[in-house]
Amino acid sequence: MSLIKEQDYGTPARPGEPSVSVEIDGKRVLVPEGTSVMRAAAECGIDIPKLCATDNLEPFGSCRLCLVDIDGRKGSPASCTTPVAEGMKVRTQTPELAQLRRGVMELYISDHPLDCLTCPANGDCELQDMAGVVGLREVRYGFEGENHLDLPTDSTNPYFDFDASKCIACSRCVRACGEVQGTFALTIEGRGFESKVAAGAGGTFMESDCVSCGACVQACPTSTLQERSVVELGMPTRSVITTCAYCGVGCSFKAELRGDEVVRMVPYKDGKANEGHSCVKGRFAFGYASHPDRQLKPMLRERITEPWREVEWEEAIGYVGRRMMEIQARHGAGAIGGISSSRCTNEEVYVVQKMVRAAFGNNNVDTCARVCHSPTGYGLKQTYGTSAGTQDFKSVDKADVILIIGANPTDAHPVFGSRIKRRLRQGAKLIVADPRRIDLVRSPHVQAEHHLPVRPGTNVALINAMSHVVVTEGLVDREFVDERCEDFAEWERFISAPEHSPEAVESITGIPAAELRAATRLYAGARNATIMYGLGVTEHSQGSTMVMGMANLAMATGNIGREGVGVNPLRGQNNVQGSCDMGSFPHELPGYRHISDDVVRGTFETLWGRVLHPEPGLRIPNMFDAAIDGTFMGLFVQGEDIVQSDPNTKHVTAALSAMDLVVVQDLFLNETSKYAHVFLPGTSFLEKNGTFTNAERRINRVRPVMAPRTGKHEWEIVCEIAQAMGYPMKYDDSAQIMDEIAMTTPTFSGVSFAKLDQVGSVQWPCNDAAPEGTPIMHIDGFVRGKGRFVMTDYVPTQERSTRKFPLILTTGRILSQYNVGAQTRRTGNTAWHPEDLLEMHPHDAEVRGIRDGDTVALASRVGETSLRVKIAERMPVGVVYTTFHHPVTGANVVTTENSDWATNCPEYKVTAVQVSLKHPAPVSAPAPVK
Ligand code: SF4
Ligand code: SF4
Ligand code: SF4
Ligand code: FES
Numbered sequence: 001m002s003l004i005k006e007q008d009y010g011t012p013a014r015p016g017e018p019s020v021s022v023e024i025d026g027k028r029v030l031v032p033e034g035t036s037v038m039r040a041a042a043e044c045g046i047d048i049p050k051l052c053a054t055d056n057l058e059p060f061g062s063c064r065l066c067l068v069d070i071d072g073r074k075g076s077p078a079s080c081t082t083p084v085a086e087g088m089k090v091r092t093q094t095p096e097l098a099q100l101r102r103g104v105m106e107l108y109i110s111d112h113p114l115d116c117l118t119c120p121a122n123g124d125c126e127l128q129d130m131a132g133v134v135g136l137r138e139v140r141y142g143f144e145g146e147n148h149l150d151l152p153t154d155s156t157n158p159y160f161d162f163d164a165s166k167c168i169a170c171s172r173c174v175r176a177c178g179e180v181q182g183t184f185a186l187t188i189e190g191r192g193f194e195s196k197v198a199a200g201a202g203g204t205f206m207e208s209d210c211v212s213c214g215a216c217v218q219a220c221p222t223s224t225l226q227e228r229s230v231v232e233l234g235m236p237t238r239s240v241i242t243t244c245a246y247c248g249v250g251c252s253f254k255a256e257l258r259g260d261e262v263v264r265m266v267p268y269k270d271g272k273a274n275e276g277h278s279c280v281k282g283r284f285a286f287g288y289a290s291h292p293d294r295q296l297k298p299m300l301r302e303r304i305t306e307p308w309r310e311v312e313w314e315e316a317i318g319y320v321g322r323r324m325m326e327i328q329a330r331h332g333a334g335a336i337g338g339i340s341s342s343r344c345t346n347e348e349v350y351v352v353q354k355m356v357r358a359a360f361g362n363n364n365v366d367t368c369a370r371v372c373h374s375p376t377g378y379g380l381k382q383t384y385g386t387s388a389g390t391q392d393f394k395s396v397d398k399a400d401v402i403l404i405i406g407a408n409p410t411d412a413h414p415v416f417g418s419r420i421k422r423r424l425r426q427g428a429k430l431i432v433a434d435p436r437r438i439d440l441v442r443s444p445h446v447q448a449e450h451h452l453p454v455r456p457g458t459n460v461a462l463i464n465a466m467s468h469v470v471v472t473e474g475l476v477d478r479e480f481v482d483e484r485c486e487d488f489a490e491w492e493r494f495i496s497a498p499e500h501s502p503e504a505v506e507s508i509t510g511i512p513a514a515e516l517r518a519a520t521r522l523y524a525g526a527r528n529a530t531i532m533y534g535l536g537v538t539e540h541s542q543g544s545t546m547v548m549g550m551a552n553l554a555m556a557t558g559n560i561g562r563e564g565v566g567v568n569p570l571r572g573q574n575n576v577q578g579s580c581d582m583g584s585f586p587h588e589l590p591g592y593r594h595i596s597d598d599v600v601r602g603t604f605e606t607l608w609g610r611v612l613h614p615e616p617g618l619r620i621p622n623m624f625d626a627a628i629d630g631t632f633m634g635l636f637v638q639g640e641d642i643v644q645s646d647p648n649t650k651h652v653t654a655a656l657s658a659m660d661l662v663v664v665q666d667l668f669l670n671e672t673s674k675y676a677h678v679f680l681p682g683t684s685f686l687e688k689n690g691t692f693t694n695a696e697r698r699i700n701r702v703r704p705v706m707a708p709r710t711g712k713h714e715w716e717i718v719c720e721i722a723q724a725m726g727y728p729m730k731y732d733d734s735a736q737i738m739d740e741i742a743m744t745t746p747t748f749s750g751v752s753f754a755k756l757d758q759v760g761s762v763q764w765p766c767n768d769a770a771p772e773g774t775p776i777m778h779i780d781g782f783v784r785g786k787g788r789f790v791m792t793d794y795v796p797t798q799e800r801s802t803r804k805f806p807l808i809l810t811t812g813r814i815l816s817q818y819n820v821g822a823q824t825r826r827t828g829n830t831a832w833h834p835e836d837l838l839e840m841h842p843h844d845a846e847v848r849g850i851r852d853g854d855t856v857a858l859a860s861r862v863g864e865t866s867l868r869v870k871i872a873e874r875m876p877v878g879v880v881y882t883t884f885h886h887p888v889t890g891a892n893v894v895t896t897e898n899s900d901w902a903t904n905c906p907e908y909k910v911t912a913v914q915v916s917l918k919h920p921a922p923v924s925a926p927a928p929v930k
Helices: 037-043 095-109 126-133 172-181 215-219 228-233 280-284 313-331 346-360 374-383 393-398 414-425 459-472 478-484 488-496 502-509 513-525 543-556 576-581 598-608 620-629 649-658 714-724 734-744 753-759 842-846
Strands: 020-024 027-031 089-091 160-163 186-189 196-199 225-227 238-243 252-258 261-267 336-340 365-367 401-405 429-433 450-452 529-533 567-569 634-638 661-666 678-681 690-693 698-702 761-763 807-812 837-840 855-859 864-871 879-883 911-919
Touching: 020 037, 027 037, 037 089, 095 126, 160 228, 172 186, 172 215, 172 414, 215 225, 225 228, 228 261, 238 698, 261 280, 280 414, 313 336, 313 634, 313 661, 313 678, 313 714, 336 346, 336 620, 346 365, 346 576, 346 598, 346 634, 346 690, 346 714, 346 734, 374 543, 374 567, 393 414, 393 529, 401 414, 401 513, 414 429, 429 513, 450 513, 459 488, 459 502, 459 513, 459 543, 478 543, 488 543, 502 513, 529 543, 543 567, 576 690, 598 734, 620 649, 634 714, 690 734, 698 753, 734 753, 753 761, 837 842, 842 864
Parallel strands: 020 089, 336 365, 336 634, 401 429, 401 529, 429 450, 529 567, 634 661, 661 678, 807 879, 837 864
Antiparallel strands: 020 027, 160 225, 186 196, 238 252, 252 261, 690 698, 698 761, 807 911, 837 879, 855 864, 855 911
16 A cells, blocks of 8 residues: 555635636636635646645745746736636746746755755655756755754654754744644744744744644645654655544544554544644554553453463453353342443444343443543433534534533644634634633634633533523524424523522622623524533533533524534543444443333344343443442453543442452553453554544544554454353454444444445434435434423532532643543653643632642542642632543542432532642742643
């Protein structure tokens, strides 16, 4: 397989139908209005030389290499900045143009190191290519005069270098950082000959606001900005299109390899979720897959106090099957279960729930989505009839108002965060409801109209107050509600009650009533308003209520069923949506169909050849409780470090310690494997063959770039365990598993690997009614028929601040790290976040005698841990914040077992804590990094 090179059309596509006819070098082409001459030429197969233009950036017109002649126009205009006009006649090749272009190139080359043969970009350098294209053979000017050849290289970024001596000041990097990424970390300093690229205020990349997304590296036409992996390993020679294994944005990448080694990950332009962009994790943090910590052989031990013993697959799988059956013989069929992983593929997850239901003979299967987005599934199903977001990411390009609640997209969903910023720069308005002043509230060229710093645990009071304003101020979309919804009248009575008014809840939410009213008017008055939300909504005792509250608000204002509107969960892990779709919950078969439904169950019983239990099984917290009670004794955990990620660590470890058999399947030995008897090595995304489903219901292919380093695919291991337990479960390959999913799950019936390979990706439902998939849901009607208004009483959480625990802890993620950090901690990303920090408002710190960098004790009623403090103005008084990326901190030691009333999703976002000084930072200690 060779290296996949996408065509660069030079300037972005313009919207609209092709309507303008032009003739270029005798060829006629029809393009939309506003298209550049350069792009029109490219579309009819004529490549005009260029350096400063590339098709994901607006044209800039600085290099003057793309000059053309146009009939009736004076001089030779730049084709990148000249839009087409009806009847235009263009010539791209004349002796005069050739002469002009050679002259331009000569100037560039005369100030460029002539080390092409040893340059890491040799063969992948546009400057080199263009020198060839314009036929430059010799340079008349020497290097004696003033030049930039001695400028230093900035190697502060862990992944790429900036060799200023090779820079041609084309500004592509500067524009990529602004237009694509939205960070604006780079500028061109100076004028004329003095022009040079500067990061931040002229410091290094690491000192600047750079978030290491790599857009500038990708945009650079020379090797000025160059991945260090290319320098070290050489230019890649082949590529495979696959999907990022980090967050729920689901970016498509070209994994570019040399031999079997991944040289770099290049965001794929045709990837519909990311359109050629990426963040630091997806682009650079893939080294964990070849980290020496990877455990590649299965391991066993009888007791967790014994050392591990490496064994062959056969012994490990045989042991798991035998022990699981022994436990069932002793304690009953329901004494074992499994947890599937949102980091694994749909196919890998599907076989886990099948193993539990068909081979274990119970429904004790749950997924890590339990602890993040289970309220999304519940809330949206109750109101709209589908357990998923309503829009595609692209839809936000049509939003006039964006309401972000409990999400921090620039850190947790960075590529979508960049898309939101772009829309905001185009003029959309932003409302942020979050206790913290997240970056989107104010960043370069972005300023939220309203920041509603809602007190943790009071979201439902906030959303009810917004709906109250809509109903009482005459902002309801009556036509939409009358035609499309039910139970409105009752809900209207409920929500109009004075106790839901912004004035009444001001003392609960902490949000001034006037601000809340103004924000609501902005949302309700917009032509298109959309809601984006994250775990700050779901990880609460009223997570499900809040999801339904947002659904009510969107329906009442008619913001459902077209582009630019909707209610959209931003999913944390890469395959949260998929793991839920695949029937990982104890009460639901694939496609969110209840296990008690005889017809649905019958379909699976016929296909699987087993009678399935009609009662829902145990959820994760129930499994832990039952283990402590001695009735649940065997657990299979797929790719999830529950000790680190689940709340109340002490309770989790007590449960695992009580079990007779804990089987962990993962890449690395982790905190959970300390309590395991069997370790089954898993595969990284580079070895997997399957699909992930992202936050917009998009099913993306995950293609292997190498064979499993462990010798077995994860789905094979699960099948073999089922077989060892006497249940015949076998597939030739993962495509066959997807075929079974399609056969049994109506929303997936049109999905196959062949289809995905043909069209790139599809959004479910993908079936006969929607063969190309469904980007926008609920267009003509809700999936459940009518959208249902649901009463959403605000019930305060039991977790309150007290004299003993006067602060509220809320937890979350930061950009460079991912979840429990198992992957990102084993990459260069630790340069940005080597430890979890406790963010604290200066006032809360001062009254406790705490300074930046001090080590503090963080205690709740269930546990205590210690970590360093970062004083942060963005925190509100009374609220502290930390991440859970490092096991040494063990943030979940302090989180409680409080959970969402409907789904048991833990209340990670509200823990009453006290913070006290433990060790002052040494005077010379560095202040905590961001
Ligand atoms: S890596 Fe991204 S954020 Fe950093 S300078 Fe380049 S484009 Fe800007
Ligand atoms: S670093 Fe690269 S992209 Fe940026 S101005 Fe220099 S040559 Fe152009
Ligand atoms: S935004 Fe998410 S999916 Fe995209 S590259 Fe970053 S981590 Fe990967
Ligand atoms: S490519 Fe048109 S001026 Fe540089």
